Amino acid sequence: MTLTYQAEVCRIRDLTHDVRELELALHEPSRLSFKAGQFISFEVPKAGLPQPVVRPYSIASPPSIGDRVTLVFNLVQGGPGSQYLYGLRTGDAVRFKGPAGSFYLREDSNRRMLCVATGTGIAPLWSMIVSELERQSSQPVTLFWGLRYERDLYYREELDGLASRFPRFSFVTCLSQPGPDWTGVRGRVTELVRDRVTSVRDLSVYLCGNGAMIKDVTALIQAKGLCPIYREKYY
Ligand SMILES: Cc1cc2nc3c(=O)[nH]c(=O)nc-3n(C[C@H](O)[C@H](O)[C@H](O)COP(=O)(O)OP(=O)(O)OC[C@H]3O[C@@H](n4cnc5c(N)ncnc54)[C@H](O)[C@@H]3O)c2cc1C
Structure with a gap:
């Protein structure tokens, strides 16, 4: 079920010159139940537009970790989504919606x-x-x-x-x-x-x-x- 989550940035790690890993600790609700492969979405402001735009980001951590989510993203010059995520600092509050998506691990398969x-x-x-x-x-x-x-x-x-x-x-x-x-x-x-x-x-x-x-x-x-x-x- 897609819900709105309140979370806090608890860890930031630069993986390369333009790829960053962000860990979000969930506050309300305090746990996220999802299928491996699904994504969450952020509403972010875009210059020149009155309404925010929505940008999806895949959850990189496994569902066995229910109280935190890890994101991995790269900086797209001038891109509102990646610039929003790159602008976050440890301790910042964030809101996102999720989980969503039909790209997920088919666990029943014996393949x-x-x-x-x-x-x-x-x-x-x-x-x-x-x-x-x-x-x-x-x-x-x-x-x-x-x-x-x-x-x-x-x-x-x-x-x-x-x-x-x-x-x-x-x-x-x-x-x-x-x-x-x-x-x-x-x-x-x-x-x-x-x-x-x-x-x-x-x-x-x-x-x-x-x-x-x-x-x-x-x-x-x-x-x-x-x-x-x-x-x-x-x-
Ligand atoms: C289901 C889903 C899950 C996603 N999960 C992730 C994720 O986990 N990590 C992640 O980095 N991105 C992910 N994306 C892409 C992400 O949603 C944004 O599109 C991306 O961050 C660029 O958004 P922006 O607002 O910064 O730039 P925009 O202004 O929206 O994009 C500008 C241009 O950048 C190009 N672009 C888009 N994404 C990338 C990219 N990743 N690398 C290089 N060029 C790009 C496109 O040509 C786009 O037209 C996902 C997209 C979808 C549909």
């Missing part, structure tokens, strides 16, 4: 899970991956995450930590425009999907990020066969 993200599209997938790994299952969970440059990298320790704690989890972070010293995977997530997904049998695919990636990966997966594809397009 292998493939998550593909670009940029801050990692946010709902992080919630889903952590939730899925909390579940008793032996199904593999794979993440392909595309960023641009080395300076855009974050969550490296967290991803390594998950992969060492949960052998069924693996991930590849690829950079589309790395420098000459980058020894990791180069290119786009679409190439990873094209080259590394050999079968879609018993597979569920979750895609989040920019529209071009979602369109291209959907076509690549569909060319390999039929399986459920769940998608959240940010822009």
Whole structure:
């Protein structure tokens, strides 16, 4: 059920030069019940408009943490939503509506899970991956995450930590425009999907990020066969 929540900014962490993580402690109601992958919405003022505009942000934390929510977002120059979030300081009061959205983890499924993200599209997938790994299952969970440059990298320790704690989890972070010293995977997530997904049998695919990636990966997966594809397009 969608409700209005009052919360307080309790932690701010800069993940890169233009990506920030924000933790909100809920006050009223004091707990949020949601499905991994869903989002909350803020009404923010926009210069030149009498009415506020609404901007949705995915919950990056798992539903098992009910009294706080974590958001991950990047700064969009001149964008009212991201500038509002970037302007918040520890202790500030915020109001949001939620939860909402049909992009959420299908927990009943006994399928292998493939998550593909670009940029801050990692946010709902992080919630889903952590939730899925909390579940008793032996199904593999794979993440392909595309960023641009080395300076855009974050969550490296967290991803390594998950992969060492949960052998069924693996991930590849690829950079589309790395420098000459980058020894990791180069290119786009679409190439990873094209080259590394050999079968879609018993597979569920979750895609989040920019529209071009979602369109291209959907076509690549569909060319390999039929399986459920769940998608959240940010822009
Ligand atoms: C369901 C849903 C969940 C979302 N969750 C998140 C989230 O968890 N984290 C997050 O960072 N964003 C998320 N977004 C995008 C977010 O709602 C805003 O669109 C984004 O923050 C830009 O809003 P703005 O008001 O700052 O800029 P606007 O003025 O609205 O946007 C300006 C332009 O910036 C581009 N843009 C939009 N989003 C991004 C982006 N993330 N990166 C680069 N360019 C962008 C678009 O081309 C857009 O036209 C989500 C979007 C949807 C639909």
